[in-house]
Amino acid sequence: MNVLEGNRVLFKISTFEFQQRYLLILIVLALAFTTAFIMRSYPLKYGFYLHEYDPYFNYRATKYLIDNGLDAYWQWHDTMSWYPEGRDIPSTSQAGLHLVTAFLYNAFGRGTSLLDFTIILPVILSSLITIVMYAVVRTISGSTSTGLFAALLLAFSPSIVQRGSLGWFKSEPLGLLLGLLAVYLFLSAIKHREIKYLVPKAVFGGLLLGLANASWGGVQYFSIPISLFFFVLPFLKKDTYLPMYAAVLFVGFTIVSAAVFPRIGISFIFGLSGIALIGGALFLIFSNVLKRFIRSKTETRNTLFLLIVFIVVAIAVIFGGLYHTPYRKYLDAINPFFSYVQIIELVAEQNPPTIRDYFTNFSTLLIFSGIGSWMALKRRREATFIFALIVAITGIYVSTGFVRLLVFAAVGIIIVAAIGLQWITRLVLEMSEQPPSISTQTAATKSIKLNQKRFEIDKRVVKSAYALFIIFLLFFPIVYPTDTNWRTLADIPPPIINGGTNYVIKTNDWLNALNWISNNTPKDAIIAAWWDYGYWITTLANRTTLADNATTNKTRIATIAKMFMENPEEGVKVAHTLKADYILTYFVAQIVSVNNTSYYILGGGGDESIIYGFARLASFDESKYLEDDGFTPKPIFWNGTLVGKLLPFILKGYTLSEDEQLPIANVTNDNIFHKYKPEAVALYSIDVKYPINSTYNREPLSLVYSSDSFTENNQGIISAVLIYKVNNSAH
Secondary structure, eight states, rough: OOOOHHHHHHHHHHHHHHHHHHHHHHHHHHHHHHHHHHHTTTTGGGOOOSSSHHHHHHHHHHHHHHHHOOOHTTEEESSSSSSOOOEEEEEEOHHHHHHHHHHHHHHOOOOOEEEEEHHHHHHHHHHHHHHHHHHHHHHSSSSSSHHHHHHHHHHHOOOHHHHHSSSOHHHEEEHHHHHHHHHHHHHHHOOOOOHHHHHHHHHHHHHHHHHHHHOOOGGGHHHHHHHHHHHHHHOOSOHHHOOOOOOOOHHHHHHHHHHHTTTGGGGGGHHHHHHHHHHHHHHHHHHHHHHHHTTOOHHHHHHHHHEEEEEEHHHHHHHHHHHHHHHHGGHHHHHHTTTOTTTTTGGGGGGOOOOHHHHHHTTTTHHHHHHHHHHHTTTTSSSSHHHHHOOOOOOOOHTTGGGGHHHHHHHHHHHHHHHHHHHHHHHHHHHHHHHHOGGGOOOOOHHHHHHHHHHHHHHHHHHHHHHHHHHHHHHHHOOOOOSSHHHHHHOOOOOOHHOOSSSSSOOOEEEEHHHHHHHSSOOTTTOOOGGGGGGHHHHSOOOOEEEOTTTTOOOHHHHHHHHHSSOOOHHHHHHHHHSSSSEEEEEEEEEETTEEEEEEESSSSSSGGGGGHHHHHHTTOGTTTOOTTTTBBHHHHHHHSSHHSSEEEEEEEOOOOOOOTTTSSSSOOHHHHHHHHTTTTEEEEEOOSSSSSSSSSSSEEEEEEEOOHHTTSSEEEEEEEEEESSSOOOO
């Protein structure tokens, strides 16, 4: 064989190995995407619905954009919400999400309804994040296997699965996808040594980050690790000339892209994200100037100059950014000295996570993330590994503000966990590849073959044992604990069919109630309800509401709370002032048996569960209406407040339960007493206090609709919507 033929053979072998390697990468990525898609499609068992509240508004806004065009959307002042003032949609909503969805629907969704498209779209977008995560981690570590580990880990991550599941047409899936894609392009641009590749990646990455900010306010988080990376980069790299250009282009086009959208606008420059990014880019510029200016000085003096600039710019970022952000509610997640309470403290997803939340969501990943952090520190001279540490630390820190922001802790933990997992895997494989040492005295041919055979068997045993061990560690949290494992965390019914209750049930109470409103009330009717239900009423019932989940007018929300908490006569006057034609209330109850008599236990997630919130927002003394447990209503609540009269119950007594699972299980204690005791459970019977379907206006309110689970008196859980007509309306 001549040299030319030998080269051809080597080329064919290398090409074959190259093809095999990339085929394996594609298979693993396809597995990660498929697994993610299946996990996120879990709510399909309950039906094909939009999930939660905000998706209904996003669907309605996207439909308006598609039906009326972009110009009409930019000028849209919605008069069906926040009556009578209305709402300027482009400046108060995630316009980026609506625009991208409209584009994707026009490109790929023709032939399907927009509703169906918006139900399945979050699953696709959230599953695609696995591919982007692979690219990000591969760029950080320079290792394909590390990127593949990260993609697989993200496919199962509960905090990301929950916020990208079927019907979750909210901000997170698109915002997280675009944000991570922008991070990948940014890191790739930083690492490039050729300007022709650096420029387009930095520009496109900046445009995507701006669009991501317009799609989800939480994306401003990415400005934190990126800006901090700008600050540490001069200490890690001797030459930051090209990274400086990448930073300037990336930041500049982020600002340009974000400023296009009315909700962000030019204020982005003066907010946390803008100041952090601009401050970091300026620091890179200053550091390059200083390095060239004091090039002849000692390295120590150079470092001191950089430290001085670092401190000055960091102080400017802290005192400038933390108090001029356009997204005030995210301050609580970033600045521990800022407390933004009232509305957000009543939203479950914006409560601070507990230690248990972290262990439940990350479980065995915490082990690998600790190892990965240690490895990143060992390789701290490689700038991207420091970036991984920055993302992990800031992600965990920011997530302490809201449960909703656990997605950022997940991103950071997955990155360093993948680094740790790859290091352990490589270490095990290298150890198993080392052949046994053979002395010269036993170097006979048969002994060598026997030792090699034993070594091959041992190597297979080690690899198999390690693979089984890793699979066990990674799949352990999917099945254990039995009630709070990763699979059960993905098993969340859409609130439209369970009312957002604490129970895994499926009812048509809300759908039927909204359909009744649509078919049986005047088209110009004004519906008063707690702000949670505003998006459902405007989108599915096509009726005007006083407030919705946008919480743009906190004074209005406080007024509605006051309407509920005032005495019945004053509460009705507030309803007249608000020009409400109907008042909608919602409650959850469970039927239990005590002494062979059926009673009701309240407190599953309806209006009866947020009395404390009503009182706080209405500036009432909650202790006047609630017992010491902060949940059980006092007798004065039932006759002394409008919401107490709207809820169709009368207090019959209390009992002490031997079952900690109340109100899930029946009461087992037969002793009923009539004065509240600590840890007592209140028992109720039905008592409708306003006339049903009354044609007379003698009473201020009349009950005109009650949903099926209430009227049919089901033996079990009641998830009921009641609608009262406001009589003698002033308009």
